[in-house]
Amino acid sequence: MTIASLLCVALPFVLTVAAVQSASSFAGSSVSAVFPPPGATITADQSYFPDASQVGNSGPTPTGAEPEAIATAPVAAANTNIYPLIAPQTPYSGTGTPFEIPPGCELEQVHLLHRHGARYPTSGSAPSSFAANVQAAVSGSGFTASGPLEFLNTWTYKLGAEVLTPFGREQLFELGVGFRVKYGELLNKFTDLPVFRTTSEYRMVESALNFAAGFFGVPDYQTSYHQEIIVENDGFNSTLSPSPSCPNSVNDVAGDLGGYATGNWTQSYLNATVPRLQQYVTGLNLTTHDVYAMQSLCAYETVALGYSQFCGLFTEEEWRGFDYSFDLDFWYGSGPGNPTSAAQGIGYVQELVARLTKIPLTTFDTSTNSTLDGNNITFPLDQPIYVDASHDTVISTIITALNFTTLAANGPLPIDRIPAYQTYRVHNIAPFATNLVAQVLSCSASSGAVSSTSAATGSASYIRFLLNDGAVPLTGISHCEAPDPNGLCLLDDFIQGMQERIEEVDFYYDCYGNYTAPPVSSDKIIDGRVPQ
Template identity: 55%
Template sequence: MNYIMSRYSIAFLVAIPLVRCAVVGRAPRASSFAGSTTTFEFPPPNVTATIPDPNFPVGSILGFAGPTPTGNEAEALATAPAFPKVETAYPLIQPDTADHQGSTFNVFHSWGNLAPWFSVDSSDFGLPSASPLIPEGCGITQAFLLHRHGARYPTGGSAPAAFAAKIHQAAAGAGFTASGPLAFLNDWTYKLGAEILTPFGREQLLELGVGFRVNYGDLLKGFNDLPVFRTTTEARMIDSALNFAAGFFGVQQFAESYHQLIEIEQEGFNSTLQPGNVCPNSGNSIGEFGGVQSSKWSAIFTPPIIKRLSWFITGVNLTTSDIIGMQQACAYETNALGFSSFCDLFTEEEWKQFEYFNDLSFWYGDGPGNPTAAARGIGWVQELVSRLTQTRITDFDSAVNKTIVTSPILFPLDQPIYVDATHDNVLSTIVTALNFTSLTRNGPLPTDHIPADQTWFSSRVAPFSSNLVGQVLSCPASSQPTHIRFLLNDGVLPLTGIQGCAANKDGLCELPSFIAGMQARIAEVDFQFDCFANFTIPIPDNIVDGRFPPALRNMTG
């Protein structure tokens, strides 16, 4: 019996590649346009909207608006019995995996910085009993929002674009044939633009604005002038800011309800919302170290995927870069088009491996493991302290823009609500500069395996529309602020890494202690050295606070 079973097993295993080859052989050849880029622009060419158009007068001219009394402001975080979590990404289709392991695994959450933002449980940050709701007996006096832009198309020269070019080159040349799970490549085209918001990305910021109004709207009662919110000049940054404002103030009202400060995002211009432009080391091999470290991991986890998928394609030799491009294409296509055929090519484990690929990239490129991270993020921390203490910044040894922060018009210090828009890498550097050590307690991250006790996840730190909220509280409730705490994508963060902040089940730190701790952090971060000095990253890289180790400075050139 054993002998018969053994012969049967051997025969079955030998037959597998023969069957697959036969399937590939019968599959139709790919279309010559496979992998080509397709685009569409609207409005149609040669059509220009006339604003205002006398044929289509606006509502304010027509009148007849009906009753327009407003209600009172909401403050759901202080009045509601429960907190609504962000758990879906409508209208995106929830992807499946190649092995269909079960409904509990969410592929969205394994996309790293390409994930749609979702509510993180405070327990994931080490505070199992904390809630985003205002702690009992406390009142909220001020809110600071730092958010990332919404979902966008890939940046120029992205891995998905490179994969598409490779597919099209093969299709237009000798040709290729794909079958089975890869059969869609035979007539697949690249439909992604570059860098601007997708429709879903616009929705994310609109909803973020609505949610912020519901949770913090009551703070508007403390304004004596129009708020000043900040963003930068890139198209996706302006669109994100305007969509947030439309959600927060209302479509017809937002243009007259606040001032939008737009900071120049270009090399050589100071801006804490894109500090890398004045930190040269973030643009050389030091800043690119995240790619070096993540590539070590991709070289480990992609070969089995290459071997499995290569059975289903002839005429194209798959590489590690192709696999990363295909996994990124899943995320980008879903965020842009609502669905992607690339998603269920990969198993649950392979998606976890892709998540870790992104985690390594951010840890060592823009997070605690990069020696320029704290220097890049410290300028925003200076601005936070300036706003909390209502004192002007006088030390400009950072990415702080002196023209902006010394102006009471451009940089008011008495707002109950502040809103700043930024990028994923900047948000990561600011989180590092703030020294939220609960995110780094298992660092540094290994490049040859996923640690069991991992605490740094790029999908929790910097997904699309990621939001960091600082809540200034009075405990007990009064008009005088006494405490502060931070929520990262709805998860309450411990502040025990900040000098003077004691452990607290609700993530609270006494405001004077927090300010003193931030002032100490500002003093210890050396922007000039970390951004301009000639040094190499120490190997092994055991940095966990985003600074070049002071003890090693005498070894630099």
């Protein structure tokens, strides 16, 4: 007799069958959504939303050569040995706590702030300057490259300036598709067409349109929402491009802090790289600026052309040095270490509070735009979904204004070495297509989704922020100090904390005051404010 049969004989049969429950009356029925809402038309308020040709102020728009990676790239251009160490010229990748809604919570509202997609270098930046140096050497005393740099003998500069690359367009389209999959159900709560915002620069408009095409579909996006294009230029207020409203961020007071920190570090980490590469070049005396441009060309050629021979020239240590140069540039230029950063980002915080409380803005004393923000058509307060497109440095200032102190925990950043422990990494904060999402959730106290220290009685509204799909701790914000495993804070507490932060930031003094910013070598600022 087998053991199985002995067990069957020895043990009584105790298996019970659960009571059969009747299926819900709606089981198997069809469910569909209707969007745009009935009666909502694109023409109703169209005069408030001029298109890009009417707004103008698009900035430079030269395009580069067409890519031909299928012929020019010897291998697939993943460059996994250096990504993500060429920030912020790299695509974003989600990290941290999963973005799924915690059990026991329901999504009420979502706010998206995203960067444009991959672009060509800015006009007159290091990559084009290096190309000009090579061309000048060829036209002058002659230029010859050998060894790993031999490709420079036939290399040509194929990059445009500032506009999106094909890959950049794809990034924003995919971001739109992904956002629809995650948050599309909220469209059912709209009673009118959404208003999404961007700035007037060409790559910003193109990013916004590609996002909309992914989110609403083609050709439906053309009639599914209103695209607000805010002028990005001197003399115009905009929370999505605040530097023209903050002179100290671009003048001698604080405009070059990031550049100084980066320049100092570049001289250090590339000190041995210059002579290593110089041995393969005659006719051009390489500088650290040239070598830094080569590293930049790796990133820009990859996102524009699909492959770059510059990528294989550098060691992992040199790539880490390049990566850290952006950390320094952002920390001291538009992050926690710059005395104007919180002031630049505080206008967006004011808009966020207005949207969360549904209370219109009545005071316009920062980078907010009284014409647009004071109008309930161009600045609606009843949307379940908000989408704003901006730049990497602007998102950096907004994160500083929001007081996400966990990102700044290891500051100030040293300018002569990479710290062993580092929390502020630009490749996590502001890569191409970076996105910061604020989720407003309704959670029950009994669900276990929120910690006992932050839970309200019954059901209450909470907020949390996802940076590239990773939850950001809100413990640096007043009234949100209690750690929460899902990054949640009671919405009322968060709003109170932001109202206090708005009062704390002295926009006029930080942006217009006559003061001397501390030298980078002794800069102890970690909250984006002028030391008081």
